[in-house]
Amino acid sequence: MSSDSGNGAYYKDSAVIQQHQNRQQKELNRREKWIPVIYSCLLIAVGQTGMSLLLPALPAMHQDLNISSQMTQWLVSAYLLGFGPSQLFYGPLSDIYGRRPVLLSGLMVAVLGILLSLFAHHSAAMIILGRVLQGIGAGCASVIARVSLRDRYEGAHLRQAMAYFGIVMAFVPTITPLAGGFLTTHFGWVSIFFTMAGYLGLLWILLFYRFEETHAAEAADERAHVSDFVHQYWQLLKSDHFRCYSGVVWIQYSLNVFSISVMPFIMQMQVGMNADTYGRWTLLPAVSLVLGGILASKTRHFFSKESVLQAASLLQLVAGLGMLLLPHSALLMMLSLSLFAFGNGMAFPNALSSLLEPYKRTAGTATALAGAGQMLSASLGSALLVSLGITSITGLGVVLVAGGAVLLYLTRHARNTIPACDDWHSRHHPVHH
Structure with a gap:
């Protein structure tokens, strides 16, 4: 009798433990489901901060660098010149070689462009060249942010992921000019390039260790x-x-x-x-x-x-x-x-x-x-x-x-x-x- 009671208690405890483990697994799966969305939101912010974070600093740069209004406008236009067309190359390359290598390589180009602007910040021409490189590199983030969601989700889940992605995409440009104005007022416009370099550097490290490939590379004979x-x-x-x-x-x-x-x-x-x-x-x-x-x-x-x-x-x-x-x-x-x-x-x-x-x-x-x-x-x-x-x-x-x-x-x-x-x-x- 006591043996049956002991067995009943054992099986009851085992069932409770199994239910607890199942709940933990469901919760883990629920959290992991949103990790690609988080990565995509971090990536889409790369292109937008590269543009809007610098806007409040343009008058100060115009004065400190002693450049014309046309040259000042090129600090924005140069970035867009690299950012827009570069996406046309990153898309096919990511289809052929996979998302991860293209993403990490492109972000490194963006970091190099920011560092060039940072270390040559007394020269408007070198800053503009750095901005072109930054834009070329940032183009990969815009492409991979979207396509990695397509790789991960289907149907209604894709619509849900895109909804949260779209919110961040629209909301970030309303916040970053405030941050750019604060940095320029309190630390000078050079601090904006330090901030962008720090963000991209930390993001690159995170993606290097945590970003999983979402699209297998094409076979050599199929490329x-x-x-x-x-x-x-x-x-x-x-x-x-x-x-x-x-x-x-x-x-x-x-x-x-x-x-x-x-x-x-x-x-x-x-x-x-x-x-x-x-x-x-x-x-x-x-x-x-x-x-x-x-x-x-x-x-x-x-x-x-x-x-x-x-x-x-x-x-x-x-x-x-x-x-x-x-x-x-x-x-x-x-x-x-x-x-x-x-x-x-x-x-x-x-x-x-x-x-x-x-x-x-x-x-x-x-x-x-x-x-x-x-x-x-x-x-x-x-x-x-x-x-x-x-x-x-x-x-x-x-x-x-x-x-x-x-x-x-x-x-x-x-x-x-x-x-x-x-x-x-x-x-x-x-x-x-």
């Missing part, structure tokens, strides 16, 4: 050549699927860049709001963007990507109409901008996941073309609209209405499109979808 790169880019550009979904990503990002570029002038020059007050008002659209991303994540199991994209486009069209029709008070203008930001937060993860999901073997190439086009369309589009004198709330409303209408068309048309072939050698071995 693509330069002509295959060009061919695959051409196939993507010919694909209605790529054009529609990349168009949504590009337009969403361009509208966001344009709105945050002209809104300070509208609120300060036309409404009379000071910079400090406007800085506090910007929290409203920033929070709205985060809420839009959270909604996109929470509703991923209930609504299709296309329906969410169409709803976001409608909200942004309504936001533009609000700027056109409502009284131009500070509150109503910022509420309209917040509605646009909310739609932006909803749309970005769904558009980016829809764009990348059909690709596995050539996901890096698709990501690179989408990322380079995103940077190019945002910079050229914003510059063109500003040069046309569209710097009023009415002008911004017209742009948002037009953008919302185009987005509605693209999302409706994208529903029935066919992706390009996911094969380097489709010229020789065509694969039909």
